[in-house]
Amino acid sequence: MPTNERQLRFLAKAIRELTEEEQSLRLHLERRVQRAFLEAGQALMELRDRRLYRSTHQTFEEYCRDRFNYSRDAAYLKISATVVYENLQKFLPTNGRQIPMPTNERQLRFLAKAELEPVVQADVWQQAVEQAGNKIPSGRIVKDVVDRIRESTKVPNPYHIGEICILLPKDNPDLRGKAGYWGVVSHVGEYSCTVQTWDGDYTVKIEHLKSLELLDEDCQFMQQLCVRLQQLHQVARRDEAVDWLLQGLGKQAKPYLSSLQAKLLATVEREYNLVWKQQK
Template identity: 90%
Template structure:
């Protein structure tokens, strides 16, 4: 009778009966692993999901918020200034901005001016202009704000600057170049002459803040500006910030001499505070004469500080 085949493993001399590690098993199952050139690398694909309509809308909203941050700041500063909401803690708007936001006077007013220009661009750019990149900071609008162009012209300047920048947001330098070209093309001769008497009109010029009504003598005439001597200093201003007083030659000469007298008093470092009241009063009285009492007061103060004055003829 034949015996059934044995189920016992054949023992091979030198071989261990312990199970092989998983790594060894993997090697046996991957016949190509012994050859590095034929190794297989498994890459897991990551699906990039498109933005939903809601996400796309949110992204656009946030991007605009970032781009228009300077606009919000300018609008807020404008309201703080116009409604004098700083008055409970600070004497002036400039002091408030410096201590509260660490803004210099020029920086605060630049933000306000840039806001006005931005709003003009929104209003005067044509319908297709909605695709035109809009400013993202006040520096790009600095020269537009200082040029004081009409709102429609500001929009034209911005369009030209965008085109010059390759349909991208232009730098402040590019905007300045366009502004200079337009102003040169529409150049108007400066109507003022040295020796004439003018009144300062501050408008939106921060350098003239508090100088409304000051009169002065034109000492220099440039292409777009004049230097004017007043009782408390020299101011270089644009011609649109001046109003000419149409006076006779002898009246101009009287006010020129009066300006010299007031400036001499202002240079006295040890002067009494009451002298400043006199200087400010006469410095805003744009008339080619002094009353009898004004003349006596001015003469008395000059003698007090040993200032000799001889009327020029």
């Protein structure tokens, strides 16, 4: 094995391994996840942001499933609910009146999924508390207030299925680390879109998308490229070099590949017996 290749493999292994301090922190945060919903969300957020799962898992989603038996949606809901809770602490009025705070993530489920601005989240919670007789509101009451506010500020969804867009994370915790990712719109809702990227599907509000405004044939090329990248991402125990290629092409928001990029992608596909026939 050439010296450079041995050095690269050693470096990749060193990056994945945790220090004793990181391993201790990981165990501490894992115990916190199993306690209260607020601590769980905060712990999951730190586990994700610091990539403390990397010594045993390639992705945060796989780690949550194996370690806590959380689906992707369940894990990110806990994180989103924590972000909403912290926004409520910051933006609820403090004029001598004590407003009860949420006690579980179910009460914040619809508020978290609505992805409203922090000050609007606080307004929704305050209205929901009033509607509940100044008590902690149920998830259903919160949903009613969310629906009422969204209906009064409804903006037509400008996107369509098959359109190519770039993800704009802003304050969305689900999109942290995804800045610049491009994807294909696969579903259009009233207030959000589901976008397919090389590493999964993301349902986001329209404020988190920017259209590339491509011609139809360019959109078709990007759609096909997305399928190819997704197929590679699904290969089990793939070489780490494949992830470098996926991340690079997954952020290259252009409707073409260079000659070298095309050869690299085709070579990797052959390595894993993936057959690709261009659709016309």
